[in-house]
Amino acid sequence: MNRFSLQAAIIEREAMRYTPAGIPIVNATLFHSGAQIEAGIERRVEIEVTCQAVGALAQRLADLSMERSYLFHGFMAKKHRQGKSLVMHIMDIA
Numbered sequence: 001m002n003r004f005s006l007q008a009a010i011i012e013r014e015a016m017r018y019t020p021a022g023i024p025i026v027n028a029t030l031f032h033s034g035a036q037i038e039a040g041i042e043r044r045v046e047i048e049v050t051c052q053a054v055g056a057l058a059q060r061l062a063d064l065s066m067e068r069s070y071l072f073h074g075f076m077a078k079k080h081r082q083g084k085s086l087v088m089h090i091m092d093i094a
Helices: 056-063
Strands: 002-013 024-038 041-054 069-078 086-093
Touching: 002 041, 002 056, 024 056, 041 056, 056 086
Parallel strands: 041 086
Antiparallel strands: 002 024, 002 069, 024 041, 069 086
16 A cells, blocks of 8 residues: 655645646645654654645645645655656645
Protein backbone atom coordinates (compact mmCIF):
# COMPACT_ATOMS: atom_id res chain seq x y z
CA MET A 1 0.00 0.00 0.00
CA ASN A 2 1.29 3.46 -0.89
CA ARG A 3 -0.41 6.20 1.14
CA PHE A 4 1.17 9.37 2.43
CA SER A 5 -0.41 12.03 4.67
CA LEU A 6 1.32 15.20 5.77
CA GLN A 7 0.26 18.26 7.76
CA ALA A 8 2.24 20.99 6.03
CA ALA A 9 2.38 24.51 4.66
CA ILE A 10 3.08 25.43 1.05
CA ILE A 11 6.44 27.20 0.84
CA GLU A 12 6.88 27.25 -2.96
CA ARG A 13 4.37 26.91 -5.76
CA GLU A 14 4.91 26.99 -9.51
CA ALA A 15 2.49 28.51 -11.99
CA MET A 16 -0.16 26.17 -13.32
CA ARG A 17 0.80 24.37 -16.52
CA TYR A 18 -1.16 22.06 -18.78
CA THR A 19 -0.51 18.67 -20.34
CA PRO A 20 -0.89 18.33 -24.13
CA ALA A 21 -4.39 16.98 -23.35
CA GLY A 22 -5.23 20.20 -21.48
CA ILE A 23 -5.13 18.76 -17.96
CA PRO A 24 -3.89 21.29 -15.36
CA ILE A 25 -0.86 20.48 -13.18
CA VAL A 26 0.64 22.43 -10.29
CA ASN A 27 3.97 21.57 -8.65
CA ALA A 28 4.76 22.81 -5.14
CA THR A 29 7.00 22.28 -2.13
CA LEU A 30 5.47 21.52 1.26
CA PHE A 31 7.13 22.15 4.63
CA HIS A 32 6.36 20.16 7.79
CA SER A 33 7.74 20.92 11.24
CA GLY A 34 6.84 18.90 14.31
CA ALA A 35 7.83 16.26 16.81
CA GLN A 36 7.64 12.48 16.50
CA ILE A 37 8.18 9.80 19.09
CA GLU A 38 10.82 7.28 18.04
CA ALA A 39 11.88 4.48 20.40
CA GLY A 40 10.25 6.37 23.25
CA ILE A 41 12.22 9.56 22.59
CA GLU A 42 10.80 12.76 21.14
CA ARG A 43 12.54 13.73 17.92
CA ARG A 44 12.20 17.12 16.22
CA VAL A 45 11.39 16.73 12.53
CA GLU A 46 11.50 19.27 9.72
CA ILE A 47 11.04 18.15 6.11
CA GLU A 48 10.38 19.60 2.69
CA VAL A 49 8.40 17.47 0.25
CA THR A 50 7.97 18.10 -3.45
CA CYS A 51 4.38 17.54 -4.54
CA GLN A 52 2.16 17.63 -7.59
CA ALA A 53 -1.59 18.09 -8.04
CA VAL A 54 -3.40 17.20 -11.26
CA GLY A 55 -6.85 18.11 -12.57
CA ALA A 56 -9.33 19.80 -10.21
CA LEU A 57 -6.87 19.44 -7.32
CA ALA A 58 -4.33 21.51 -9.28
CA GLN A 59 -6.70 24.48 -9.23
CA ARG A 60 -7.39 23.92 -5.55
CA LEU A 61 -3.66 23.80 -4.73
CA ALA A 62 -3.11 26.96 -6.78
CA ASP A 63 -5.80 28.77 -4.75
CA LEU A 64 -4.60 27.77 -1.24
CA SER A 65 -3.05 30.35 1.07
CA MET A 66 0.67 29.97 1.67
CA GLU A 67 0.20 31.38 5.19
CA ARG A 68 -1.42 28.35 6.81
CA SER A 69 -1.08 24.59 7.16
CA TYR A 70 -3.22 21.93 5.45
CA LEU A 71 -3.53 18.16 5.63
CA PHE A 72 -2.40 16.64 2.33
CA HIS A 73 -3.18 13.03 1.39
CA GLY A 74 -1.69 11.20 -1.56
CA PHE A 75 0.92 8.71 -2.67
CA MET A 76 4.62 8.76 -3.42
CA ALA A 77 6.12 8.02 -6.84
CA LYS A 78 9.41 8.52 -8.64
CA LYS A 79 9.76 12.00 -10.09
CA HIS A 80 11.18 10.53 -13.29
CA ARG A 81 10.88 6.99 -14.60
CA GLN A 82 14.59 6.22 -14.17
CA GLY A 83 15.23 8.62 -11.25
CA LYS A 84 15.51 7.98 -7.53
CA SER A 85 13.93 11.16 -6.15
CA LEU A 86 10.31 11.03 -5.00
CA VAL A 87 7.33 13.34 -5.44
CA MET A 88 4.04 13.25 -3.55
CA HIS A 89 1.00 13.07 -5.82
CA ILE A 90 -1.82 14.84 -3.99
CA MET A 91 -5.16 13.02 -3.97
CA ASP A 92 -6.98 15.11 -1.31
CA ILE A 93 -6.50 18.30 0.69
CA ALA A 94 -8.26 18.80 4.03
